[in-house]
Amino acid sequence: MVDLALARKVLQTESAAVAALADRLDERFAGAVRLILECRGRVIVTGMGKSGLICRKIAATLSSTGTPAFFLHPAEAVHGDLGLVQSGDVVVAMSYSGETEELLRLVEYIKRLDATLIAMTGAPRSTLGRAATVVLDCSVSEEACPMNLVPTASTTAALAMGDALAMTVLVEKGFRVEDFAALHPGGKLGKRLMRLEQLMHGGSDTPLVALDTVMREVIYEMSRKGLGMTCVVDGEGALAGIITDGDLRRTMATTPEVLALTAADVMSRNPVTVARDLLAVEALNILEQRKITSIVVVDERRRVEGVVHLHDLWRTEMV
Numbered sequence: 001m002v003d004l005a006l007a008r009k010v011l012q013t014e015s016a017a018v019a020a021l022a023d024r025l026d027e028r029f030a031g032a033v034r035l036i037l038e039c040r041g042r043v044i045v046t047g048m049g050k051s052g053l054i055c056r057k058i059a060a061t062l063s064s065t066g067t068p069a070f071f072l073h074p075a076e077a078v079h080g081d082l083g084l085v086q087s088g089d090v091v092v093a094m095s096y097s098g099e100t101e102e103l104l105r106l107v108e109y110i111k112r113l114d115a116t117l118i119a120m121t122g123a124p125r126s127t128l129g130r131a132a133t134v135v136l137d138c139s140v141s142e143e144a145c146p147m148n149l150v151p152t153a154s155t156t157a158a159l160a161m162g163d164a165l166a167m168t169v170l171v172e173k174g175f176r177v178e179d180f181a182a183l184h185p186g187g188k189l190g191k192r193l194m195r196l197e198q199l200m201h202g203g204s205d206t207p208l209v210a211l212d213t214v215m216r217e218v219i220y221e222m223s224r225k226g227l228g229m230t231c232v233v234d235g236e237g238a239l240a241g242i243i244t245d246g247d248l249r250r251t252m253a254t255t256p257e258v259l260a261l262t263a264a265d266v267m268s269r270n271p272v273t274v275a276r277d278l279l280a281v282e283a284l285n286i287l288e289q290r291k292i293t294s295i296v297v298v299d300e301r302r303r304v305e306g307v308v309h310l311h312d313l314w315r316t317e318m319v
Contacts, residue, residue: 006146013144017153018160024137025164031134032118033168036067039116040088043069046077047094048102050151051158055094058162065170065180074102082109090116092162096138096154098126107131120158136161196283197276199313200297200306207231208304211240211264218243218263229294231304232267238302241267244294273298276305284313 036043043062047055055071062069072084085091091110095103098121110117111131119132122139129135138161144152201207207230209218222230222243229244243266251266252258258266273296274283283295287310297306 010144010152013142014153014156017140017144017157020140021138021157021161021164028134029136029165029168032136032165033172035090035116035118035134036062036165036169037172039067039090041068041086041090041115043067043090043092044072044085044115045069045092045094045162046072046074046103046106048074048100050155051094051096051100054155054159054162055092057159058092058166061163061166062169065166066173066175067166067169072106074100074106078102078105078109082106085110085113085115087114090118092118092120093128093132094120094138094158095126095128096122096151096158098123098128100128104128120161122154136165194280195276196274196278196280196297196306196308199280200276200308201225201227201312202297202306206304206306208233209243209263210235211262213263215259215261215263215266218266219248222248227294227307227309229307230263231296231307232263233304237304239271239273239296239298239304240264241269242271242294242296243267271296273302274308275299280313283308284310287313 043059045055045059045062046052052071052073059069059071072081077084093103093107098119104127107117107128117132119128119135120138121129121135122137123129124135124137124139138154138158140153140157142148143150143154144156205225207221207225207227209221209230209232211232211234213221213232218230222228222245229242231239232241232243234240241264243263247266247268248258251261255261272286272290272292274286276297276299287293287295293310295308296304297308299305
């Protein structure tokens, strides 16, 4: 029978290890943030074994949030890749013992080059800790391994410390949703961060009628453009209202001679509008909150630039 009690103990141990880090966030952590913010080069994250795997993730998180960073394998560094480290770089070196041989050989070169060193270790007074400009204490009281051998709680704590570092840097440098979108153009996440100008039906594909357009022509325009709605514009091309399938059905239920009406008679005034640079995910939130299926894209003078339908967002697989 599977020992669920052991599994729970693992999660509790790792959770406690992460929670304990919060009380250690002091001026040293703030100093590490400042070093990364002031970095003139790249942030290089390095570590051996399990620490190396955590380092790869930290480097990837930094890179994806606007801080140029990459992982450097310590053993490969001292066998030909030392040229990747330059003066002006910030090196984040991770070793729980602080005595990893391959890492210490790399540290010697880093100190000669006068690159800045941040240590993440469970032994702040170790050789690595003493060599560093700033030391982040990632020590844990015990591993989650029943034998207290396999790196588990210690690697989880180190990963959490790296995330805390990256997220603090993100906020301090003023990284915005727009910046995140620019760095994530691919995949489902990239699609959620597309601009509406990339999705909207614009130009001749925009359903558009004038205020005095008779309903026969309005219905034809709605059918031809296939969005279940049309924009209604005034003589200067500014948005005056919209007509949806729902508006049409409600009018037909109360006005038998609907074809004798004009767009101005049927339209809903003051429809929801957005700008073309709005993110797709933000548009989706508006559609869901307002319980509508289309949204009109206008410029600063309320001239219609296009229409985005809920189906357009579905087709991008962002929902």
